[in-house]
Amino acid sequence: MNTDNIQSQMKKGLLEFCILSIISRGEVYPSDISSELRESGMPILEGTLYPLLTRLKNAGYLEYRWVESVSGPPRKYFKMSVHGESFYQSLRQTWLEISTAVHQITENPSNETKTTK
């Protein structure tokens, strides 16, 4: 299943970036992350999300705190740490470079710089 592999590789590379982008806006609950990703067209299984969040937290990019909830036990809310912020910014830079590069390659085969519509 070669195509599947390539597609999943593409998505895999960008998933952390997208998640970090959501968290960078403010403190958030994991199920909110997954619903936003789903809405935007990049759905994710929660079983994938949680390990990813934990990994990022262990790497020091995220912090979490327990928030008391009226209905039931407290919930874990994630937010970006200072390290995470700079990591995120560099990811963003990379994304910009790559996306424009790819865009140019795929849309402008004649190598004439045509600006986007």
Place this chain on the structure above:
Amino acid sequence: MDKIVQISYKGRQLAFEETAYQNFQHYELALKNHFLKEEGGEEVFDDIQNRMAEILEQQSRNQAVTVADVEYIIELIGRPSDLGEVNELKTDPVNSKPAEKPKLYRDRKDKILAGVCSGIAHYFSIDPIAVRLIFVLFALFNLATFFALNLSVVTYLVLWGILSPKHLEPGLSRRLFRNPNDKVLGGVCSGLAQFFHTETWIVRLIMVSPLILSLVSGHRHHIPFHLVGDSLASLMIISYMLLWFIAPLAKTPTDYMLLKGEPVNLNTLQHNSAREEVMKSAGGALTGILKAVAYLFIILIAVSVSFSLLGLGITALFASDIAEIILFSGVNKTLALIGLLLIVILPLLATLLWIFRRITGTRANSKPYRLTFASLWILGLVCLAWVSINLVKRMHTYSRTQDRISLAVATDTLVVDQLEGGPDFNRQVFFDLNEMNSLVKHQNGRIQVKAIRLLHDESPDSQFHLLIQRAGFGAGQRDASEQISRSIIQYNMWGNTLQIAPYLELEARKPYNLQHVTYTILIPKGKSVRISSQLKQALRHDYAIGNKDWEWDWEDEDNTSEQEIIYVPQDGQPSAPVEDLRAERMREATDELKRTQEEADAAVRQKEEELKRAKAEAQQKIQDAANALKEVVQDSLKK
């Protein structure tokens, strides 16, 4: 029917159907094995358990968890075989159908208020600034219906509600930004300069020159420059502020490139990120001067506006004596003064402080300042509101009383005069502004207010009557009546003269509740009323004397020193007495004229007589002289 199993799972009470519980346990075990394989998996597994508990609680909704619910969880969290590698990102089966998305969105990121304009602009692939400009222009020029029903505002709000926000990708090649790297006030000019590929100082010069032009040409009206300068200057200022509000600040290298119209691709991106540091424009001295001019201008405007407001407010409150006695109680007066000062002075102070901080370049947190100023200003507003509410409460009800008194007048003419002993309201003291329009006087611990009106009408019978209507305001019906009786009026019949005091009297320490009195003299047919010139003078400043329909004739200045005579004729008769007076005056004048004429004639005759005599004498002398000469000649001939 399945048995129900009660479980306490992760702090939540859940009821499972037996089969569902078995499935769930099975799945949970599989998950556990999957996660615990990796390091740090316990934490992940714990999180997932909590999440599952939450979902189960929501899904089951106080009933038992069904097999379908457990299926849902499995789909949501994922089968262990699907996890680990992000192999196939399954779409959520519950929400599988993506709704038909509308094409017009609100821009989530690029927004000033709600991103409505950006969304529209994105749809049409134009610069958001253009859309914003249209909205603002329509908002401003729809002045008749200003805010509530304004077309622009309503459209914007409706769209805000209707459109859903979406992260829209920038799709333009050229956009106007404000340039934060080179800004005097808001970076508008440098942004424009970059956009149009000119130098910044040129744009600044264009912006500022109408202002300088109008300042320089001043009020020399024969030079038309100042008119052109004024209107252009206002145009420049308005467009600057508009752009300051509308155009976003350029933040990322992409923004700068869009501003300059450079194509955004990998090469130029790298090129620009390196160059970002070095983007200061030339002409530093000019910038400095312009900065100073700009700040000076702002200061001037702020100061003049504040002080005019202050002056107006204080005049309204405390220079007008009527206002002062209305607001009499100390608390109200103090509150009003404080409120006014706060509302007017604070914006001025705030502006000065802002300028000062801008100049000295302190980038400290302005939040405490803003908070202090805002709360103080609101305090001022509250003070004024309190005073006004108090006033309204006091002046809530309007009440009137009416009395009719018969007057015993022996003659056919009733004279109405001013009651002596009061303050001299009609003393005209020029150059003393206090005196000229004074409506209130203080005397002997009491206040006199000029709030009297004198009217006349026909009497229903053959007697003179005086109708006294007193009115005033109060907090309720009873209070209003009380206020009316507190205002003391004075009138007196002295022989055939009705004497009226042209003022109301109040106790000194109590406030004035706009009490006023209308005297109406009812004149029987065939009789007349003469109003003395003093009374007329005393009453003329604000209320009119005359018939109910009669308008005070402001042109009639020279008539005021005369007394006023009002005559109610018998049916069918002309108004004789008035004519009498005029005729009498005419007769007097003609008599005077005749006398003078006669005197002149007599003088002329006398002169003629004298002239004749002189002539005769002269002739006689000549005759004598001639005779004498004759004799001398004869004598000399005889010898």
